[in-house]
Amino acid sequence: MTTLFTHIKSLLQTREETEKPLIGEELRDLPHIDNAWLLIEDDKIKGYGVMEDDNLPTADKIMNLEGRYILPTWVDSHTHIVYAGNREQEFVDRIKGLTYEEIANRGGGIVNSAKTLGDTSFEDLYAQSEERLKEVIKLGTGAVEIKSGYGLTKEAELKMLRVIQKLKENYKIPIKSTFLGAHAIPKEYKGKEKAYVKMVIEDILPAVAEEKLADYIDVFCEKGYFDLEDTENMIEAGKKFGLKSKIHVNQFNSFGGIQLAAEKNVLSVDHLEEMKFEDYKSLKKSETIAVALPSCSFYLGIPYSPAREIIKNDIPFALASDFNPGSTPSGNMNFVISLACIKMKITPEEAINAATLNAAFAMELQDEVGSITTGKKANFIITDRIPSFGFLPYAFGTNSIDEVWINGKKFES
Numbered sequence: 001m002t003t004l005f006t007h008i009k010s011l012l013q014t015r016e017e018t019e020k021p022l023i024g025e026e027l028r029d030l031p032h033i034d035n036a037w038l039l040i041e042d043d044k045i046k047g048y049g050v051m052e053d054d055n056l057p058t059a060d061k062i063m064n065l066e067g068r069y070i071l072p073t074w075v076d077s078h079t080h081i082v083y084a085g086n087r088e089q090e091f092v093d094r095i096k097g098l099t100y101e102e103i104a105n106r107g108g109g110i111v112n113s114a115k116t117l118g119d120t121s122f123e124d125l126y127a128q129s130e131e132r133l134k135e136v137i138k139l140g141t142g143a144v145e146i147k148s149g150y151g152l153t154k155e156a157e158l159k160m161l162r163v164i165q166k167l168k169e170n171y172k173i174p175i176k177s178t179f180l181g182a183h184a185i186p187k188e189y190k191g192k193e194k195a196y197v198k199m200v201i202e203d204i205l206p207a208v209a210e211e212k213l214a215d216y217i218d219v220f221c222e223k224g225y226f227d228l229e230d231t232e233n234m235i236e237a238g239k240k241f242g243l244k245s246k247i248h249v250n251q252f253n254s255f256g257g258i259q260l261a262a263e264k265n266v267l268s269v270d271h272l273e274e275m276k277f278e279d280y281k282s283l284k285k286s287e288t289i290a291v292a293l294p295s296c297s298f299y300l301g302i303p304y305s306p307a308r309e310i311i312k313n314d315i316p317f318a319l320a321s322d323f324n325p326g327s328t329p330s331g332n333m334n335f336v337i338s339l340a341c342i343k344m345k346i347t348p349e350e351a352i353n354a355a356t357l358n359a360a361f362a363m364e365l366q367d368e369v370g371s372i373t374t375g376k377k378a379n380f381i382i383t384d385r386i387p388s389f390g391f392l393p394y395a396f397g398t399n400s401i402d403e404v405w406i407n408g409k410k411f412e413s
């Protein structure tokens with residue numbers, strides 16, 4: 001089955017070569033074809049060109065877009081969308097003046113979500129998570145990474161990862177699953193932090209690997225959570241099971257986590273709100289991708305990751321949502337690109353590159369998604385009639401998406 005889209009105002013992110021993530025000045029360029037056509041066959045992109053060529057390919061179905069834009073779907077390389085309930089009470093506590101750290105110290109935060117998740121059945125957890133997945137697809141996300149980390153026991157971590165597995169089976173967007181057993185220290189292990197890490201590595205991880213439930217491993221490298229030794233142990237333990245690492249690091253403190261991660265050449269380092277000179281230096285020497293999460297900064301009122309400095313240092317830069325119940329209860333990638341432009345001072349071209357192609361590299365999906373490329377998945381967004389593509393981040397809070405196509409079909413939930 002072939003479908004031809006004609007009279008596209010502009011077809012964005014057209015690239016035949018997508019071998020490396022974009023760095024430095026490369027991010028400024030968003031290749032596009034004005035007044036374009038796009039041909040898809042089944043679930044793949046078959047070709048594209050300029051309307052004026054007047055040698056339009058034939059197709060089973062023709063759709064006249066009458067001046068709307070097409071761009072690849074967003075790639076969200078960092079989410080925690082499998083969770084139970086919400087943390088609205090903490091939202092109010094923060095309005096009243098408590099910090100994220102103070103709430104965590106009082107037994108709120110990640111362990112609060114872990115308690116709720118422990119009391120939630122597999123079926124209920126799946127149903128809640130599926131709603132979030134459908135919501136983000138409707139908002140233009142066409143590939144997503146999902147982490148565990150609200151279980152913190154073997155049983156509950158496996159439950160989360162099995163939910164992700166079921167989402168992979170039932171939703172045909174690419175989903176990568178990340179084991180984040182080292183997300184917080186559960187109450188029972190207070191004062192025995194090292195024993196918790198040992199249990200995660202020796203008991204939970206082998207079970208996760210045995211069921212092939214994870215594509216990556218993650219650890220929250222942060223003061224009060226997991227230190228450098230724990231982080232190194234998790235990275236190495238993951239390697240033994242063939243799992244590359246994506247690390248939560250430098251959210252509140254910079255104390256060597258990035259240097260460690262970069263030396264180990266991990267796939268990505270995520271958050272990076274607090275950056276020191278040495279952090280840039282070590283990332284420059286690695287192939288690690290820097291993933292910024294501006295919605296988290298917005299929601300918690302913490303600094304934004306210094307995107308300009310990261311880009312200036314030729315470090316591959318990507319954007320993701322961090323959708324989770326505590327620090328970012330939103331998976332709206334349109335808002336992410338708006339925030340990146342407004343608060344991190346990056347241009348619409350840079351933001352779109354960071355949230356599509358570079359984000360695909362941050363989850364090793366660059367051969368499948370992230371650009372309009374012959375042979376890649378036909379996962380794309382059709383916008384409303386907007387004046388320019390810069391209007392997407394400019395009109396923050398407005399949903400300018402008309403349709404989302406996944407695997408060559410219009411997504412309808």
Ligand SMILES: N=CN[C@@H](CCC(=O)O)C(=O)O
Pocket residue numbers: 109110113220248251296322324325326327328
């Ligand atoms: N920082 C660690 N993990 C999540 C937040 C977890 C939570 O508060 O539930 C994050 O990426 O922001």
Ligand SMILES: [Zn+2]
Pocket residue numbers: 078079080248322324
């Ligand atoms: Zn996160």
